Amino acid sequence: MTRICIDIGHGSNTYPPSKGIGDFAEWSFNNAVGRLAKELAEVNGFTVYLSQPLNEKEVPLETRINRINKTVCEVGFSIHANYATNPSASGHEFWYWHTNEQGRKLASIADANAIALLPNKRRGLKESKPSTPYDFGILRRTKMPFVLGEFGFYSNPEDLKLLKSEQFQMLCAKVVVKTICDYFGKPFRTLPQSNVTPPKQIPAWKVEPLQRLYKDGLVNDYNDWLLKLDEAAPNWLVFTMIDRLNQELKKK
Numbered sequence: 283m284t285r286i287c288i289d290i291g292h293g294s295n296t297y298p299p300s301k302g303i304g305d306f307a308e309w310s311f312n313n314a315v316g317r318l319a320k321e322l323a324e325v326n327g328f329t330v331y332l333s334q335p336l337n338e339k340e341v342p343l344e345t346r347i348n349r350i351n352k353t354v355c356e357v358g359f360s361i362h363a364n365y366a367t368n369p370s371a372s373g374h375e376f377w378y379w380h381t382n383e384q385g386r387k388l389a390s391i392a393d394a395n396a397i398a399l400l401p402n403k404r405r406g407l408k409e410s411k412p413s414t415p416y417d418f419g420i421l422r423r424t425k426m427p428f429v430l431g432e433f434g435f436y437s438n439p440e441d442l443k444l445l446k447s448e449q450f451q452m453l454c455a456k457v458v459v460k461t462i463c464d465y466f467g468k469p470f471r472t473l474p475q476s477n478v479t480p481p482k483q484i485p486a487w488k489v490e491p492l493q494r495l496y497k498d499g500l501v502n503d504y505n506d507w508l509l510k511l512d513e514a515a516p517n518w519l520v521f522t523m524i525d526r527l528n529q530e531l532k533k534k
């Protein structure tokens with residue numbers, strides 16, 4: 283299984299005094315997205331290494347980097363929210379180490395996914411470079427392609443509302459995991475959500491085959507199909523399912 287690193291920015295003890303505003307600690311967002319992304323990455327067949335454990339005090343940067351390099355992860359994604367003294371600054375941006383081509387590739391996939399999934403503004407790709415305020419150790423010293431995502435500004439009132447919302451946190455987790463799936467050319471699978479209820483009462487015998495196919499990887503978008511269970515299947519869908527079954531049978 284492919285081992286990946288999800289790096290939750292900061293720790294539970296970082297705000298106050300730094301990394302936060304009002305009743306909001308940046309870490310609380312990073313930690314929530316990290317937790318969702320880990321779950322989603324595991325559904326997608328990755329082995330996840332959390333360089334900053336969930337709900338814990340900050341692991342110092344040097345320790346993190348040494349541990350990440352020792353665990354031999356194939357890619358890494360660091361999760362953050364941004365701050366600016368000017369409250370009008372808003373949006374998402376993705377940083378990579380300026381000489382790392384694969385890091386740039388990973389960051390550009392993250393940028394494309396964020397454009398498609400997130401409601402806030404695009405700020406695009408950013409190069410982390412030595413001797414600048416944006417010389418990020420986690421990008422410079424990690425041995426694998428690494429991206430640092432700043433998903434929004436907690437110093438901006440609209441972005442702050444998003445950063446606090448569970449819906450936005452889930453979308454950010456999707457950006458993280460879909461980016462890694464896209465990087466490896468793997469189809470992206472969504473999480474089955476207990477809060478997604480069918481539009482009307484659907485008997486269990488109609489839902490169970492979908493659950494089994496999802497569990498075995500023959501169906502990717504569980505929630506979407508759950509909502510469409512009573513709709514007629516187009517021919518392409520019938521052929522796609524038969525084709526997937528056929529491919530599986532050929533493997534055996």
Ligand SMILES: [Zn+2]
Nearest residue numbers: 291308362363
């Ligand atoms: Zn941060």
